[in-house]
Amino acid sequence: MQTLEAVLAEHAFFRDLPHDDLQLIAGCGSNVRFPGGARLFHEGDPADRFFLIRHGKVALEIGSPERGRVVIQTLGAGDLLGWSWLVPPYRMSCDARAVELTRATAFDGACIRRKCEADPRLGYELLKRFAQVIGQRLRATRLQLLDVYGTRG
Amino acid sequence: MSTELAGDRPAAGPPGVEPMAPRRFRVRRVTREIHDTVTLDIEPSDQAEEFSFAAGQFNMLYLFGLGEVPISISSDPAHLRVLAHTVRAVGPVTNALCRLKRGQVLGVRGPFGSCWPVREAVGGDVVIVAGGIGLAPLRPVLYHLLGHRDQYGRIALLYGARTPNDRLYERELSRWRGRFDVQIEATVDTAVAGDEWRGHVGVVTTLIPRAEFDPAETIAVICGPEVMMRFTIEDLQKRGLTSDRIYLSMERNMKCAIGLCGHCQFGPTFVCKDGPVFRYDRIAPLLKVREL
Numbered sequence: 001m002q003t004l005e006a007v008l009a010e011h012a013f014f015r016d017l018p019h020d021d022l023q024l025i026a027g028c029g030s031n032v033r034f035p036g037g038a039r040l041f042h043e044g045d046p047a048d049r050f051f052l053i054r055h056g057k058v059a060l061e062i063g064s065p066e067r068g069r070v071v072i073q074t075l076g077a078g079d080l081l082g083w084s085w086l087v088p089p090y091r092m093s094c095d096a097r098a099v100e101l102t103r104a105t106a107f108d109g110a111c112i113r114r115k116c117e118a119d120p121r122l123g124y125e126l127l128k129r130f131a132q133v134i135g136q137r138l139r140a141t142r143l144q145l146l147d148v149y150g151t152r153g
Numbered sequence: 154m155s156t157e158l159a160g161d162r163p164a165a166g167p168p169g170v171e172p173m174a175p176r177r178f179r180v181r182r183v184t185r186e187i188h189d190t191v192t193l194d195i196e197p198s199d200q201a202e203e204f205s206f207a208a209g210q211f212n213m214l215y216l217f218g219l220g221e222v223p224i225s226i227s228s229d230p231a232h233l234r235v236l237a238h239t240v241r242a243v244g245p246v247t248n249a250l251c252r253l254k255r256g257q258v259l260g261v262r263g264p265f266g267s268c269w270p271v272r273e274a275v276g277g278d279v280v281i282v283a284g285g286i287g288l289a290p291l292r293p294v295l296y297h298l299l300g301h302r303d304q305y306g307r308i309a310l311l312y313g314a315r316t317p318n319d320r321l322y323e324r325e326l327s328r329w330r331g332r333f334d335v336q337i338e339a340t341v342d343t344a345v346a347g348d349e350w351r352g353h354v355g356v357v358t359t360l361i362p363r364a365e366f367d368p369a370e371t372i373a374v375i376c377g378p379e380v381m382m383r384f385t386i387e388d389l390q391k392r393g394l395t396s397d398r399i400y401l402s403m404e405r406n407m408k409c410a411i412g413l414c415g416h417c418q419f420g421p422t423f424v425c426k427d428g429p430v431f432r433y434d435r436i437a438p439l440l441k442v443r444e445l
Contacts, residue, residue: 059354061346069346074354099351139384143356144342148378149285149315 004029004105011052013080013129021122028111034058034098040081047090049106050082056102061095072144073137074099083130085109172411175215175260176202180253181235186321190241190286191251192227196234198258203233207268208293209402209430213410214238215260220246223407223425225290226264231300236261239289239321265410267430269294269374270400277370278306280394282385284313284357284377288321290402290429291376295329302334309336309364313357313381317341317350338363357381361388368393374430376402383440386433396434403428403436420445 004026008014014022032051034040040051040058051058053075060073060081072094075081081104084092090109116123170176177198184192197204206212206226215221222244228237242251253259271294279298283291291310298308310329314320320339330337338360340353353360357377373389375382382401389399405417405424412426420439422428439445 059346067345071344071346071350071354073359074352076353097346140356140359143358143381143384146380147315147342148381149313149319149342 004031007054007105008052011078013052013133017125021125024115024119024122025107025112025126028108028115029105030108032104032106034102034104036098036100036102038098038102040096040098041092043092043094045092047082047084047092048109050080050085050109051104051106053077053079053081053102053104056104057099058102058104059097059099061097069095073140080133082109083134085113086127086130172262172265173409175213175221175262177258178236178261180255180257180259183253183255186239187319189243189251190239190321192237192239193250193253194228194235194237195259195261196236204236204264205233206230206236206264206293208271208297209268209290210264210266211290211407211410211429212236212238212261212263212265213407214240214246214250215262216246216249217258217260219249221260221262221408222246222250223265223410224250225402225429227289227292229296229300230293231296239286239292241286262410265425267428269402269430270372270432271297274298274372275304276306277372278366279308280364280366280371280373280389281308281310282312282357282361282373282375282377282389283310284381284385285315285319286321287375287377287381287402288312291374292322292325294374295335299329299332299335306367306370307336307365308334309338309366311357311360311364312337312339313360313377314339314341315343317344317348317352336365356384358384358388361385361392364392366392368395368398371398373399374401375399379404379440396437397432399433400430401433401436402430 005022008022055077058075059071061069061071064070178195179198181196182194186192208230211223211225213221214224224238226236227239240247240250242248281291298305340355340360344350344354373394375385403424405419407425408414408416410425412423417424
């Protein structure tokens with residue numbers, strides 16, 4: 001059976017991190033499983049975890065007065081879910097729901113933060129990697145906001 | 154005007170036919186694709202006439218007394234008897250086109266413009282990225298690739314629509330998805346939670362990391378709103394695709410379709426004559442000019 005460190009080492013997000021770093025990060029992780037329809041978290045919940053999805057699909061949702069609950073993004077195997085654990089006020093910014101059976105590795109945000117405070121080099125490395133993910137999501141959101149396929153009414 | 158910027162350039166219109174004179178075509182079938190979009194299958198009123206075109210070319214469709222609009226041909230280039238045009242109702246002429254019934258007559262000029270680089274792509278992988286109704290001009294590419302499957306490597310279609318109810322050619326996409334020799338990935342920008350859509354949600358660029366291709370041996374073809382194409386190009390380049398391997402179809406206000414009137418001027422080119430398909434590296438500087 002593969003260790004969590006080995007799983008992390010193979011993932012693009014953690015690629016080229018030194019073994020010691022992977023060991024520290026893996027120490028804050030555990031495998032979790034969500035049946036289809038299960039809520040991973042709600043908007044406003046304490047952001048105490050982030051997830052590396054290994055199998056399945058998760059929908060990110062927000063409430064809209066006109067349209068009810070709207071799915072704004074789905075994430076699948078290999079995707080990273082959650083960055084709010086990294087920045088105050090440590091609150092989830094949307095709902096997350098498993099669309100189908102989903103297996104993931106969950107990381108304890110407070111645990112990782114403590115290790116990053118103690119080792120700023122690791123903290124900076126992780127911050128750079130999360131900033132890339134946040135940047136990609138922001139870019140996709142901008143394109144989404146433009147509603148490029150809509151007609152001007 | 155320069156022709157250096159053009160993609161593949163088949164001759165404009167059939168030989169011996171006056172390019173400004175519309176020919177009579179009859180509607181053979183109307184398929185409602187989504188709420189504001191139909192596909193018109195049309196055939197020449199003169200049954201003996203055949204019509205050839207290359208994937209990516211367009212026709213000028215003319216409703217007598219109302220006006221004329223450029224519409225890409227969305228059928229299989231190997232089928233010479235019936236032409237398909239997928240039309241979205243956005244103005245007076247396209248609204249009227251969408252109301253046409255079987256048997257009604259319209260005028261057709263064309264085909265015009267450059268075409269997708271299906272010959273250059275032989276032997277390599279092909280990535281097709283379509284947004285919204287941009288799938289229509291790309292459907293002939295897919296027909297061609299699947300009709301000559303052994304000549305190409307991996308084929309990936311990445312298709313983005315606004316919502317699950319805005320997806321074109323749903324039945325065909327589902328059939329292609331069942332094939333093992335083509336990767337079909339579809340996404341929608343947003344969906345209502347709890348509805349029947351169980352596919353991907355996110356803009357079309359979020360599908361690019363999923364596409365399987367070798368960037369050194371790949372041709373990418375893109376059609377959709379200009380801003381979507383810009384974002385797509387950036388993400389394809391991140392995957393290692395060079396600018397000379399990326400082709401896109403431009404849209405401008407085309408009127409004469411033969412490079413005379415200047416309505417579709419795009420820098421030193423006319424989109425109707427030098428385009429609509431351009432190789433990206435040849436027009437990249439023009440795309441950076443605002444409101445060009």
